[in-house]
Amino acid sequence: MVNNMKTFFQDKKAVAYFTIMAVVLIFVGLNQSWALALGIINMSLISAIMALGVNIQWGYAGLMNVGIMGFAALGGVSVVLIAQQPVAEAVDAGGIKMFIALIMGAATITLGILLNRRGINKWLITAIVVTGYLFTRYYFSEAADIIEKVDPAITGYLGGFGLPIAFSWIVGGVIAAGAAWWVGKITLGLRTDYLAIATLGISEIILYVIKNEDWFVRGLKNVYGLPRPVPYEVDMQQSEWFQNFIAWIHRSELQLLSQSDQIEKLTDYVREAAVVFVKLCYSGLFIAILVSLIVLSNLALNSPWGRKVRAIRDNEVAASAMGKDIKSQHLQIFVLGSAIVGVAGALLVTYDGIFIPTAYMPLRFTFLIWVMVILGGSGNNMGSVLGAFIIWFIWIQSGPMGLWFVEMLSNNMAEGSSSLEFIEDRVHYLRLVFMGAILLLIMRFSPSGLLPEKNKQL
Amino acid sequence: MSDSIDIINAFALLTNFVILPALSYGSQLALGALAVTLVYSILRFSNFAQGDSMAFGTMLVILISGYMISKGWTITGFPTAILAIPLALIGMAIYLLLMDRLVYRHYRKIKAKQNIIGITASIGVMFITGGIVRFILGASAQRFGDGERFIFSVREFKAFTGLEQGIAFKTSQFLTISLAILLVAFLFYFLQKTKTGKAMRAYSDNTELALLSGIDPDKVVQITWLLVALFTTIAGTLYGLDKGFAPQQYHLLLLPIFASVIVGGIGSPIGAIAGAFLVAFSEILLTYAYKKFLIYLLPLSMHPSSLVQLIGTEYKYAISFVILVIVLLIRPTGIFKGKVIDGE
Numbered sequence: 001m002v003n004n005m006k007t008f009f010q011d012k013k014a015v016a017y018f019t020i021m022a023v024v025l026i027f028v029g030l031n032q033s034w035a036l037a038l039g040i041i042n043m044s045l046i047s048a049i050m051a052l053g054v055n056i057q058w059g060y061a062g063l064m065n066v067g068i069m070g071f072a073a074l075g076g077v078s079v080v081l082i083a084q085q086p087v088a089e090a091v092d093a094g095g096i097k098m099f100i101a102l103i104m105g106a107a108t109i110t111l112g113i114l115l116n117r118r119g120i121n122k123w124l125i126t127a128i129v130v131t132g133y134l135f136t137r138y139y140f141s142e143a144a145d146i147i148e149k150v151d152p153a154i155t156g157y158l159g160g161f162g163l164p165i166a167f168s169w170i171v172g173g174v175i176a177a178g179a180a181w182w183v184g185k186i187t188l189g190l191r192t193d194y195l196a197i198a199t200l201g202i203s204e205i206i207l208y209v210i211k212n213e214d215w216f217v218r219g220l221k222n223v224y225g226l227p228r229p230v231p232y233e234v235d236m237q238q239s240e241w242f243q244n245f246i247a248w249i250h251r252s253e254l255q256l257l258s259q260s261d262q263i264e265k266l267t268d269y270v271r272e273a274a275v276v277f278v279k280l281c282y283s284g285l286f287i288a289i290l291v292s293l294i295v296l297s298n299l300a301l302n303s304p305w306g307r308k309v310r311a312i313r314d315n316e317v318a319a320s321a322m323g324k325d326i327k328s329q330h331l332q333i334f335v336l337g338s339a340i341v342g343v344a345g346a347l348l349v350t351y352d353g354i355f356i357p358t359a360y361m362p363l364r365f366t367f368l369i370w371v372m373v374i375l376g377g378s379g380n381n382m383g384s385v386l387g388a389f390i391i392w393f394i395w396i397q398s399g400p401m402g403l404w405f406v407e408m409l410s411n412n413m414a415e416g417s418s419s420l421e422f423i424e425d426r427v428h429y430l431r432l433v434f435m436g437a438i439l440l441l442i443m444r445f446s447p448s449g450l451l452p453e454k455n456k457q458l
Numbered sequence: 459m460s461d462s463i464d465i466i467n468a469f470a471l472l473t474n475f476v477i478l479p480a481l482s483y484g485s486q487l488a489l490g491a492l493a494v495t496l497v498y499s500i501l502r503f504s505n506f507a508q509g510d511s512m513a514f515g516t517m518l519v520i521l522i523s524g525y526m527i528s529k530g531w532t533i534t535g536f537p538t539a540i541l542a543i544p545l546a547l548i549g550m551a552i553y554l555l556l557m558d559r560l561v562y563r564h565y566r567k568i569k570a571k572q573n574i575i576g577i578t579a580s581i582g583v584m585f586i587t588g589g590i591v592r593f594i595l596g597a598s599a600q601r602f603g604d605g606e607r608f609i610f611s612v613r614e615f616k617a618f619t620g621l622e623q624g625i626a627f628k629t630s631q632f633l634t635i636s637l638a639i640l641l642v643a644f645l646f647y648f649l650q651k652t653k654t655g656k657a658m659r660a661y662s663d664n665t666e667l668a669l670l671s672g673i674d675p676d677k678v679v680q681i682t683w684l685l686v687a688l689f690t691t692i693a694g695t696l697y698g699l700d701k702g703f704a705p706q707q708y709h710l711l712l713l714p715i716f717a718s719v720i721v722g723g724i725g726s727p728i729g730a731i732a733g734a735f736l737v738a739f740s741e742i743l744l745t746y747a748y749k750k751f752l753i754y755l756l757p758l759s760m761h762p763s764s765l766v767q768l769i770g771t772e773y774k775y776a777i778s779f780v781i782l783v784i785v786l787l788i789r790p791t792g793i794f795k796g797k798v799i800d801g802e
Contacts, residue, residue: 064577066506137768186786191724192574193504194786197716201779204713212772367585374578426596432589439582440561443575 014382014451021389028397035272038279040396041389045286046348048388051372052293052381053340059379059453060301060309061333063188064196068366070203071338073210073357074179075172075345080217080355082168083227084160087150090215091158094146098158098215101139108132147215157218165227169289169346176342177335179206184334189327195334203366210357223355230281236274246273282351289347293340294381301381309333367432368395371439377449386451391435398434402427463621468754470623474612476746482631482700484738485638489693490711491718491730492645493686499662499725500682501562503576507584508715512694513591513708514553515687518546519695520595520602520703527604536629537603539695546695551687557583558683566679584709591705599704603630623754630699637692642731645685649727654681662725710775714741717778721785723792732793741777744768 029037050072057063065071112129148156183202187194211219236242246269247254254262300306312319312326320326349355368391376387406424442449490508497505505511522542532538561583565575608614609632612624649655654677661668661678669675694708701707718737722729747765756762769777785792 062574064574066581186783190786190790193577194720194790196506196577197504197713197720198779198782198786200716201713201775201782204710205773205776205779208773208776212770367581370578370581426593429589429592429597432585432592434589436582436584436586436589439585440579443579443582444561444564 017386035275042282044389044392046344047392048385049290049344050341050369051384051388053337054369055373055384057337061313063334065199066196067199067203068369069360070206071176071341072345073206073360074176075342076349076355078172078175079168079346079349080223081160082163082171083165085162087155087159090147090150094143097143101143105136144215157215165229169343172346173339173343177339180335180338184331188330226353233274233278237270246270371435375442377451379453380451383449383451398431464754467623468751470625474625476742480739480742482634484735485634486693486697487718488731488734489689490715491734493689494719495730496682496686503573506580509709509712510584510587511690513705514587515550515691516694516698517591517595518549535606537605547691550691551684554683554687599702601702603699634696713775714778717782723794726794729794737778741774745771745774
């Protein structure tokens, strides 16, 4: 590990890239606003954690996960389930019924699998499973109806367990790992693209379930007011030490003003600073998690286990001839990577403070994470982090840049020209084209990315 | 009313809401699945850009037919989109060949692991294509079918037969089924009888041997993309005429299309068609509410009170996924033995 850090700092390229990135972000902070710069940094950190998970799958083992958003959404769900207070009324009304329905569903599936193992007549099994399904569905829809009718404007769902939010990050990872285990178990060992297609499918289904099952996490009605692991802006504004601290920072400027102006100015500063402070708290939290994950995965990668993983990736046939079980190895890695994506998903919802199912747009974010990993250099964890920062920065700033470009054009065009409005309306779709082009260009001209994998030689 | 009339009514109902929609949806999927199969057999990767390519082809048709309508170049009875297809085909072929030249060709030349690189590259192409379509037409849904909507409508059918339940035969359904039959017949004739088709099959079976016997690989690949353009544009247009055009929906078609290909057996054209109909019929049979159907068939005392719908319509994409999972668990080769393990 120490060696690893050393090689990182000795690598002038990596240091240079990160320095440039830092300078650019400081520039944004000075010129636009610190809240914006910190917003970009926080989202980049979350993306970096997600990219780390994908890098473990793709970079370490060549496994394609096209359903990143689905696993991230599972992390988000776990935040709601863990941190929200239970809705006592709904639990009383329909909780037991729903529990029975779910148990019945699980029992049907288990029975089907067990009977199948025994080699009992396929038609009999089908009949049993179908009957079980019909009963489950009947109970289930009744229970869902009851729960959704409990004060639908505010709750209409079961709520969560009311536990500390930090707990949900772990649970998010575990749930995502469970889904990944199931998908991996079925598709790994078959063709590479089966995994890709299955992850695409499972993530769509996860999103459909979240959007449609209101009793579960309120569906399209969103969940607001999730608890926070950091202080609220309002509390910060009212706390004395924070006000004094801000006054101390700006003391030279404030001294020049009159009494009333001083107070007014100070309130402005405190309000701005509270936002920045809260964002900084999040940054600290995310950095701590990211760093510990990187440390752990680097340790793992340099252990005998990591050598085995890379050996399998670089030459599957040879590794298999050496007696390594490739399928179970791939399953381990796939589950591990998805768990990290789940954790990142939970962090994302924690950061937003609300859970919005429609925010999970597979088209955009799955793809962005992919571009981050490939741009940064697949197989290199620091590369993924760098990729996350660069791509998220471009993604956020290309919107305003595109609009600015359009406005430049508009100076040469007639006022209210219809083609101009048309472009302004749709210019953000060009970001997809732009990102696609970046992906293809890197794949074509620099397949190992900005920071190529270091320890290719074992 | 006698019982036999009830039974006929019940089946008229089923034809109208299940059989005809599933036949046309199945035909649309089959055309898309054949395009995926062609790319897979010749270029050796699963084309993730298929759904968005269909959207691109449909976009060309919408733009061209819009121009034609504004000029008054229409045909009575049929949507103008049909007239626009030949021109759109040329555009689509140019786009696909350009993408092949810019993106895929390089990886063929350096003999990369085509499956995994191909998928990644096709994901890149998917986003570029999707972005272009959304930029030009926007992300919201729209309809572009003009002309007569029905070959015969429910009312005409009822007046003609005197039944309580009518069957409507939409123009889009008629076009879909007839064009699909024509295209599939053409594809099989092409692959079995023509010299180029035989060369393609040889190339697909054993690339090295095919190259040794003097088959020009670039030509084979170009012909493949031309066929893909044909199938993609027509599949997309027919789907759009039937259900309306929305980029996100086309993107999601990827799932049922892949399910069809895998269920049938990857690389097998007949398998792709069989798989497509299996997926289409399962999707519609499982999401159809059988209440009315059962009311016709069952005595009054057994009439159902609920909708008798096995799975909510919102989960129709889950059905193709479940089919996919079942096939992978029970018979990973698909119905018509396809290729299961990576052949690099």
